[in-house]
Amino acid sequence: MQRIIIFTFIFFFLFSSVSFAKEPSDTLKKYIDKTFEVFKTYDNPTNSTEYKLEFENKLIDLAKDIFAFDIMSRMVLGRHYRELSKAQQKEFECLFIELLAQNYFDKILSHVDDIKKFPKDNIKIIDQTIFSSRKAEVKTEIKYQDKYTPVNYRFVFLGKKWKIYDVYVEGVSLIKNYRSQFKDMLLKKSPKKVIDELRAKLKDTKCNKKFNNGCFKLRSLYFMCNRGLWYAN
């Protein structure tokens, strides 16, 4: 149960559309409150799969608002990221989000009742370190039963908002961990094969093979779509 609670607050501390927060710890604090509110709305007495799926999608959308998944998927691949075509990069990002979703969110949803009962005071923001004008870390501690688990969030300031690009649970970075795995795979296999393997690992996915990122297709505007406009998000 401990780990379910931790999963929950790794990802759902953290969503809502709060922006313009001056400090990352403020952003985080607002998200904690929002999280509890959103979980309160979960009402699924018949335990229907459809409702769960709908709720999960809602959670993913909200998580996208606070997690810089594009940066995360980029860091996970490291220098190999450049070896991927634009379409592959988008496809990988989509699949990587699903990998996280299928492994964490699914489990969270089977324990919503416990999460609802979880006292808010057991999550403490301990410390905030500003590394530079656009990088910071917020240290938190989640108490469950009699065990304290340190969970630290790395934030990056993207024009308007602080967004999370890495999570450290008990000193273990999520990104570093995946990065070491993908690095090992990409030494032996082509990027395409790695993406196919990732796709095969997922139960079923909405990520299309030829991923359409929904941006302008005009060549001259392409970079704005991937950088400039993304930045304005």
Place this chain on the structure above:
Amino acid sequence: MRIKKEVIWIILIIFSYSNLALAIKNSSNYDDIMSEIESEYSDENTKKVSDPLEPVNRVMFKINDKLYFYFFKPVAKTYTEIVPLNFRQGISRAFTNIKYPIRAVNYILEFKFVNFFKATCRLIINTALGFGGLLDPASGIKSLKKPPKADTGLTLGKWGLGHGVYVVLPVFGPSSLRDGVGTIGDYFLNPITYVEPAYASYGIKGGEKLNYLSLHLGEYEDLKSAAMDPYIAVRNAYIQHRDSLLSNN
């Protein structure tokens, strides 16, 4: 009317140019941010561990995996059904309490005298008032909150020793040459080692492991299902976790 139209055009053009300029400015900014973050994950900053034994380690990892699913997990599950959670937590605390010498000696070897003092106070309070350590009244005192972990492997690390080679031990799982040597130190510092007869000592240690496992069921499964390559995931998590313990205390 014509003038108005022209004004609107001019405004539109200026507006779109300023947007373009902003986009260009932002894109260079974006690259800066990317390289700033990227540097955090570069090879120099992520301490690597050499793994020349990888083929052997992978075999051992597979054996441990099977052992876990077909033996240790079912046993721990049955144990979980028999012994209530509170009691298992108490047992876990009591074992931590008993293993005081491991902490004490290593705090001294690391020159962490404050931690040594805290650990000693905790031992006295928890043994006397906490039924031999089953309860943890010392944590109720703010200044006596658990000091960071200490074991012989960490002390060797504090002294500047690197991990050396990554190894997967039978049953015990991930370790490194340094931490493996550390385990030998911990073995001799553990009072349970000196319980007579020897099989009783091993029995108690086995019980401790079983109790520990019962409190951590499902963690390995989670890691495995989220991983692309569980072997690498465990190796990396082990090294990261040990390194963070080293830099935290």
